[in-house]
Amino acid sequence: MEIxxxxxxxxxxxxxxxxxMAIRGHKLLKDKQDELMRKFISFIQNYRxxxxxxxxxxxxxxxxxxxxxxxxxxxxxxxxxxxxxxxIEIKTDEIRIMNTRVPVIELVSMKxxxxxxxxxxxASLDASLKDFSEILPVIIKLAELEKRIEILAIExxxxxxxxxxxxxxxxxxLEDTIHEISMKLGENERATLTRLMKIKDIVRRH
Amino acid sequence: xxxxxxxxxxGALRAKENTIIDRHKINSLADAENEYALLNLLRETIxxxxxxxxxxxxxxxxxxxxxxxxxxxxxxxxTPEPNITNLxxxxxxxxNAKALMKSSxxxxxxxxxxxxxxxxxxDDLKSYINxxxxxxxxxxxxxxLDSIIKDKKNINLFEIETRLDKxxxxxxxxxxxxxxxxxxxxxxxxxxTNICSFLRFKLDSDEIELFKYSFVYxxxxxxxxxLNLWKEEMLKSSDFSNRYKSLIETALEEYQxxxxxxxxxxxxxxxxxKKLQNAKYLSFAPxxxxxxxxxxxxxIKILRILFVGMIxxxxxxxxxxxxxxxxx
Numbered sequence: 001m002e003i004x005x006x007x008x009x010x011x012x013x014x015x016x017x018x019x020x021m022a023i024r025g026h027k028l029l030k031d032k033q034d035e036l037m038r039k040f041i042s043f044i045q046n047y048r049x050x051x052x053x054x055x056x057x058x059x060x061x062x063x064x065x066x067x068x069x070x071x072x073x074x075x076x077x078x079x080x081x082x083x084x085x086x087x088i089e090i091k092t093d094e095i096r097i098m099n100t101r102v103p104v105i106e107l108v109s110m111k112x113x114x115x116x117x118x119x120x121x122x123a124s125l126d127a128s129l130k131d132f133s134e135i136l137p138v139i140i141k142l143a144e145l146e147k148r149i150e151i152l153a154i155e156x157x158x159x160x161x162x163x164x165x166x167x168x169x170x171x172x173x174l175e176d177t178i179h180e181i182s183m184k185l186g187e188n189e190r191a192t193l194t195r196l197m198k199i200k201d202i203v204r205r206h
Numbered sequence: 207x208x209x210x211x212x213x214x215x216x217g218a219l220r221a222k223e224n225t226i227i228d229r230h231k232i233n234s235l236a237d238a239e240n241e242y243a244l245l246n247l248l249r250e251t252i253x254x255x256x257x258x259x260x261x262x263x264x265x266x267x268x269x270x271x272x273x274x275x276x277x278x279x280x281x282x283x284x285t286p287e288p289n290i291t292n293l294x295x296x297x298x299x300x301x302n303a304k305a306l307m308k309s310s311x312x313x314x315x316x317x318x319x320x321x322x323x324x325x326x327x328x329d330d331l332k333s334y335i336n337x338x339x340x341x342x343x344x345x346x347x348x349x350x351l352d353s354i355i356k357d358k359k360n361i362n363l364f365e366i367e368t369r370l371d372k373x374x375x376x377x378x379x380x381x382x383x384x385x386x387x388x389x390x391x392x393x394x395x396x397x398x399t400n401i402c403s404f405l406r407f408k409l410d411s412d413e414i415e416l417f418k419y420s421f422v423y424x425x426x427x428x429x430x431x432x433l434n435l436w437k438e439e440m441l442k443s444s445d446f447s448n449r450y451k452s453l454i455e456t457a458l459e460e461y462q463x464x465x466x467x468x469x470x471x472x473x474x475x476x477x478x479x480k481k482l483q484n485a486k487y488l489s490f491a492p493x494x495x496x497x498x499x500x501x502x503x504x505x506i507k508i509l510r511i512l513f514v515g516m517i518x519x520x521x522x523x524x525x526x527x528x529x530x531x532x533x534x
């Protein structure tokens with residue numbers, strides 16, 4: 001594919017400048033893509049290990065909760081857990097990874113009060129609620145990672161599209177156009193030279 | 207008059223006692239292939255009256271509560287001394303009071319979260335808590351509710367619930383003063399409640415202040431026994447009382463292995479039921495009526511364990527480990 005331009009030296013110079021910038025941009029974007037991919041993979045690995053840990057913790061918490069459910073009726077259990085959870089303070093911020101803004105979510109404090117009497121409730125309820133409150137900070141971290149992964153995935157896709165556009169469209173087009181203009185200018189030069197030689201020959205004969 | 211007022215009710219009660227699911231039947235229920243088979247087996251018992259062709263295992267709570275309500279109504283009708291059986295029903299008034307108090311403080315509407323087995327209607331209790339009217343309440347409940355309403359702004363939900371639970375236990379003990387078996391039962395109930403609270407607060411959260419608040423006076427074990435043991439690294443069953451030695455020993459062993467107090471709670475339920483099993487041999491006394499209600503409540507707990515366990519695919523071993531003993 002070529003760009004429709006008038007084949008002159010001015011345009012050639014402009015196109016050459018554009019090509020060198022496109023090559024430089026391509027290199028930068030390629031580096032950005034590589035670094036984003038490296039970060040993305042490390043987040044994914046981190047996410048997987050945390051997710052597995054959370055699944056185990058949740059299974060354990062639910063196992064204990066089931067123990068309480070087997071002892072207490074639905075109404076008793078609902079009344080005991082009615083006012084849960086307690087006060088949670090979360091701080092959110094943003095950091096930049098390769099100029100991409102990703103969130104930082106931090107659990108500042110978590111005050112847990114017992115909101116039910118221990119006289120008429122099962123100890124398994126304490127144990128399961130304790131497990132669930134221990135899971136909460138990990139879940140918050142997991143949410144942060146999930147959001148970061150989502151943002152990085154979008155950014156990666158965008159960068160990949162840019163890199164491909166430069167690599168497979170803009171740079172080849174510029175190179176083709178430059179080549180075409182160079183050929184045209186060369187041909188013009190040769191035509192002028194031939195014309196001059198012919199004129200010189202006619203002048204010499206007369 | 208004396209014994210004659212017990213003649214018909216005791217006969218009717220003995221007949222009713224035959225409908226309590228015995229341990230052999232519990233074993234066969236526990237061996238059921240799944241929750242559907244369990245439901246089918248239950249059709250052969252008094253619970254079958256509330257099981258239709260459309261009933262599914264997930265509606266087990268409904269079956270259990272309807273049956274229990276019917277049994278409670280039966281006892282309310284025949285009991286010759288309601289002041290003793292009312293102690294049992296009063297527990298549900300206290301429960302409803304806790305639920306209503308909580309809803310009032312949290313300002314949430316909680317329909318269908320009350321138990322219709324108590325002595326006072328939910329509407330009356332609600333209007334008393336909301337200070338709209340002053341219906342007649344049990345004295346202990348009234349005093350506790352008044353003190354809570356007075357301190358409403360300064361106390362938390364844990365304190366509200368604990369105050370009501372403690373008040374119920376004190377009242378039950380006080381009322382059973384002239385009935386040796388019931389008095390011993392309530393004293394043991396208080397002790398075992400204190401032991402459970404102690405283990406829960408010490409082993410799981412190390413919160414002595416909450417334990418002090420939860421401690422219920424009136425049992426055989428003094429508060430000082432528990433407070434002296436608070437600093438002990440390794441608890442021994444002999445530290446408490448010989449009365450509960452084997453129960454606590456098993457519970458502590460289990461806690462070391464599994465980090466759970468399920469065995470302690472099971473031991474507590476079994477211990478209390480066994481205490482009242484002797485009521486079966488009393489012919490002209492109110493205790494058998496109270497014991498029957500407790501036995502039915504215990505049976506419902508067993509069935510709930512079976513249903514919850516089977517619906518949620520708990521292991522057979524785990525389900526059997528949680529099962530309580532039967533009254534018969």
